[in-house]
Amino acid sequence: MKIKIPKVIKILFAPIFLLLRPFKFLLKPAFRLYDYVMARVKKSIRAELVVTFVVCLLSATVVFGIANSYYKKNNRYSRIDYSGSISEISSLSSAIVSEINRGKFSVNDSDKIMTIIQNRARVIEDAKILVLDLDGKVLYKTGNASETQIDVYSLIKNALETKNNVDSRKEYVNFAPLQFSDNKAYVVVKAVPQAHIEYYQAGGNSFLALLIACGAFIIIFMMITKNRMLYFEEIARGIIEISKGNLDYRVNKAGDDELAALADSINLMASELQNQIEAERRAERTKNELITNVSHDLRTPLTSIMGYLGLIKDDRYSSKEELMEYINIAFNKSEKLKLLIEDLFEYTKLSSEGIKLYKQPVNVNEFLEQLIEELVPLAEEKQVSIAKEFPSEKITLNLDIDKILRVFENLIVNAIKYSYSPGEIKIRITKDEKGIVISIHNNGDTIHAEELSKIFDRFYRLEKSRSSSTGGSGLGLAIAKNIVELHGGKIWAESRDNIVSFYVNFNQ
Numbered sequence: 001m002k003i004k005i006p007k008v009i010k011i012l013f014a015p016i017f018l019l020l021r022p023f024k025f026l027l028k029p030a031f032r033l034y035d036y037v038m039a040r041v042k043k044s045i046r047a048e049l050v051v052t053f054v055v056c057l058l059s060a061t062v063v064f065g066i067a068n069s070y071y072k073k074n075n076r077y078s079r080i081d082y083s084g085s086i087s088e089i090s091s092l093s094s095a096i097v098s099e100i101n102r103g104k105f106s107v108n109d110s111d112k113i114m115t116i117i118q119n120r121a122r123v124i125e126d127a128k129i130l131v132l133d134l135d136g137k138v139l140y141k142t143g144n145a146s147e148t149q150i151d152v153y154s155l156i157k158n159a160l161e162t163k164n165n166v167d168s169r170k171e172y173v174n175f176a177p178l179q180f181s182d183n184k185a186y187v188v189v190k191a192v193p194q195a196h197i198e199y200y201q202a203g204g205n206s207f208l209a210l211l212i213a214c215g216a217f218i219i220i221f222m223m224i225t226k227n228r229m230l231y232f233e234e235i236a237r238g239i240i241e242i243s244k245g246n247l248d249y250r251v252n253k254a255g256d257d258e259l260a261a262l263a264d265s266i267n268l269m270a271s272e273l274q275n276q277i278e279a280e281r282r283a284e285r286t287k288n289e290l291i292t293n294v295s296h297d298l299r300t301p302l303t304s305i306m307g308y309l310g311l312i313k314d315d316r317y318s319s320k321e322e323l324m325e326y327i328n329i330a331f332n333k334s335e336k337l338k339l340l341i342e343d344l345f346e347y348t349k350l351s352s353e354g355i356k357l358y359k360q361p362v363n364v365n366e367f368l369e370q371l372i373e374e375l376v377p378l379a380e381e382k383q384v385s386i387a388k389e390f391p392s393e394k395i396t397l398n399l400d401i402d403k404i405l406r407v408f409e410n411l412i413v414n415a416i417k418y419s420y421s422p423g424e425i426k427i428r429i430t431k432d433e434k435g436i437v438i439s440i441h442n443n444g445d446t447i448h449a450e451e452l453s454k455i456f457d458r459f460y461r462l463e464k465s466r467s468s469s470t471g472g473s474g475l476g477l478a479i480a481k482n483i484v485e486l487h488g489g490k491i492w493a494e495s496r497d498n499i500v501s502f503y504v505n506f507n508q
Helices: 007-023 028-043 045-073 083-103 110-121 152-164 207-224 226-243 258-313 320-351 364-381 401-417 476-486
Strands: 076-081 128-133 138-141 172-179 184-191 196-201 360-363 384-389 396-399 423-432 435-443 490-496 499-506
Touching (some): 083 110, 083 184, 110 128, 110 138, 152 172, 226 258, 258 320, 360 364, 360 401, 364 401, 364 435, 396 401, 401 423, 401 435, 401 476, 476 490
Parallel strands (some): 384 423
Antiparallel strands (some): 128 138, 128 184, 360 396, 423 435, 435 499, 490 499
């Protein structure tokens, strides 16, 4: 079953796919790997669960990142910071000292010193820059400074106080010692510090974002596996329906994975159970038909026997000749009853398991020639000739001769009995890649295809009246089929254009 990726997942990962599109050629191995993985996913529930877990985990990670970023943005505090501006003021004084020291100027080089002061004053707006001698006398200053004399002690004290207690409403004072080529001095920079707002994160990752990510994982997992769970429920419903006896119910097969194989197995089980039940029903019907047919076939001659014996018992005959006629009729009926019972016993024995065959090499040509010679008088009585088409070479097969005799005697006798008079029966032996085929052909009424399919069923007779005068017990062909199949052979019948043919095939 194909995994259905929810739209939200596609939307989340759409930018990644767009970024990777220009590199499609370079990513061909990755796409091949993707196709391989998806092919495995379609055929394995385990692989499908692994891919589902990975997709859900990646999606939950993306959701966590978005939610955590949002909560971090809304969970910050701010602080006014002067450190940057103070550092800039301190750097300005240091820069002036460095530049004057590099130039090794004299305290009297007023033009050069003023140029340096004025250039540096542009760095910080409204900054006051002063150069003092050791006594606090202002030697040089910017235009915005009005002082001419500075108390150095108060300056140092004020600088130390403002260093640890910065206030945007007060000037910040920074000074640095200066060494002229011919004297010593101080560089003083005064400016109001500029405040900057700094934002700080309160705490680490958001626990609420983690909860949202877990919820997203569960929801996405349920969305992806929704169809799979529905298919599980469908299979469960199918099993319940079949267990209730509805063997016509079939579970829909979806995909090629283990669940699809399970659906196939369930359907096969239902089909096998259905076939088994139908076979049992057919066996029950056959058993009932067997009882009915046996009852009919046994009752008919038995009724005649009892009737004639009753006449004899009650002395209801007029002469000795009539008595002998009744006795002969009862005897003939008894013989038919005996044959019917023997056929029934033979069929039951052949149908049961464990029947043993006593095989020996048999020359099929000689065997059939001898059987035909024995049946020639019966054929002449029906005005039917028998033609043989046997190969010159001897055909030898391992057969149970007594049982095979029963097969071909039945087939040839039937061919004589149901052949047109006058007529001809052809018996052929052919050899091909399928083995040895013995066929018996006679001119007679065409047998319809529907009747041909039943002709080897037990108690089946072509004549519907089940008359004992034209038909036998109805077990002859069924017995013949069982014997041939016990030898590993095959028997079948064909009929067209008033020619009826029986074929017996043995593997050599």
